């Protein structure tokens with residue numbers, strides 16, 4: 138048996154192939170002061186490098202095959218926007234002019250400053266945005282330093298079937314490698330939320346990230362197995378391991394083919410109950426993945442991604458345009474647009490939240506609280522959502538509701554904006570449903586009161602669980618406590634579902650729990666009939682719905698809800714899941 142390395146499984150799937158070690162160019166950056174008369178030439182050299190980087194990215198963008206998940210394009214577009222952003226297009230030029238430094242040095246100084254800002258952020262998603270800065274800077278530096286193209290940039294297939302082992306990958310590089318037919322990749326850095334790994338998931342490339350010293354421990358050309366779910370990398374495996382993983386690989390392919398057949402089938406239980414399966418989207422371009430999964434609606438459109446990675450806030454028109462791409466694409470199916478869920482810890486380039494006194498950002502000024510405090514931020518979004526409602530089945534959803542007065546304030550604003558739009562001659566749906574996310578424990582406890590005021594509710598388990606258990610899921614010191622099956626969490630979920638049934642208010646779930654196959658049967662048994670999840674999970678969940686009978690599940694769920702022992706709950710859930 139060879140060596141077993143572990144990392145974070147960021148994109149599921151088994152791959153077996155030969156390792157191809159790629160070293161990122163190590164840049165020797167000389168730092169020198171230029172004489173005054175060479176400054177103009179240096180500025181021109183920098184501008185030329187920027188323009189070339191842009192040309193390269195546009196060429197890669199043009200090559201994106203039509204049938205690949207479209208969020209790929211948006212990652213490249215983000216990098217293109219960064220090349221236009223003054224932080225990279227103007228500040229280095231100012232440094233060249235003011236400090237008379239060479240272009241590489243100016244760029245490096247600016248890179249270090251930007252990366253420092255991102256690294257100081259609490260939010261893990263935003264923290265990994267420093268990778269975007271690095272990828273873009275890296276591309277410009279390669280041009281400035283006249284480095285030869287990387288193997289994957291050549292128009293051949295020398296990486297076909299390889300398992301690429303690298304320190305880090307940019308989304309553009311991974312796209313080029315995908316086009317060369319790589320089998321998988323292993324990176325030393327990166328985590329679940331880096332754009333490259335999000336991309337790997339969309340492209341279906343198995344990937345393990347965060348494998349320390351991978352390039353030291355894996356020899357070029359060595360046979361490697363990767364398990365992108367478990368985060369395992371087996372180097373020089375023996376025959377037995379190879380046989381085992383080949384069999385699993387075949388089984389996975391067979392399963393994926395079976396699931397693909399369910400796309401156009403209804404999600405109906407064995408005893409004839411139809412379950413609604415919607416998808417969560419983050420970018421208008423996610424529409425493709427959603428269609429491929431056969432989702433019958435959008436249960437959560439996280440609009441904050443429209444606001445990120447940019448210097449200015451999106452205008453009303455820009456938001457309207459983005460919303461309409463989804464609304465038109467869904468052709469009359471429901472689209473649930475969630476109003477901005479930015480937190481005190483999530484800062485945008487063009488917008489800063491006052492951090493004073495924010496020792497606990499997760500309990501601070503975020504989501505609807507922030508929006509109600511800053512109407513200049515909130516109003517354009519409400520206007521855009523209302524205007525989008527004239528073109529399809531738009532529903533608006535408010536995140537982080539904790540107190541009824543927040544909802545009342547939103548309702549007043551919506552009424553004012555409707556009046557305004559009418560006077561301006563804009564169309565909107567007078568009856569646009571307004572729902573709320575139940576993700577604060579207090580809101581779950583008083584879901585019946587909220588239900589009377591709302592057209593629908595959606596349980597946000599990601600936050601509900603972390604707030605109910607006072608456990609930050611990404612804090613390694615305590616995340617062993619993060620448990621969707623905690624009896625307290627299950628009771629909050631059940632209370633919300635019951636409040637919905639009692640008041641005839643539809644209740645959905647749109648947190649990660651809704652897309653986790655382990656919990657589907659329990660949730661069905663608890664009376665949940667609407668799920669919204671990442672499109673990649675939808676067919677798997679549909680297959681479970683189709684293989685379940687609600688009558689049996691209800692009995693078991695009742696038993697689970699009476700339990701307070703986590704082991705007993707786990708055992709009951711396992712039992713439910715084992716039913717054929």
Ligand code: PEP
Nearest residue numbers: 576597598599600647648
């Ligand atoms: C949730 O909290 O479950 C949810 C869906 O919202 P987000 O993950 O965007 O906070």
Ligand code: MG
Nearest residue numbers: 576597599600
């Ligand atoms: Mg949430």
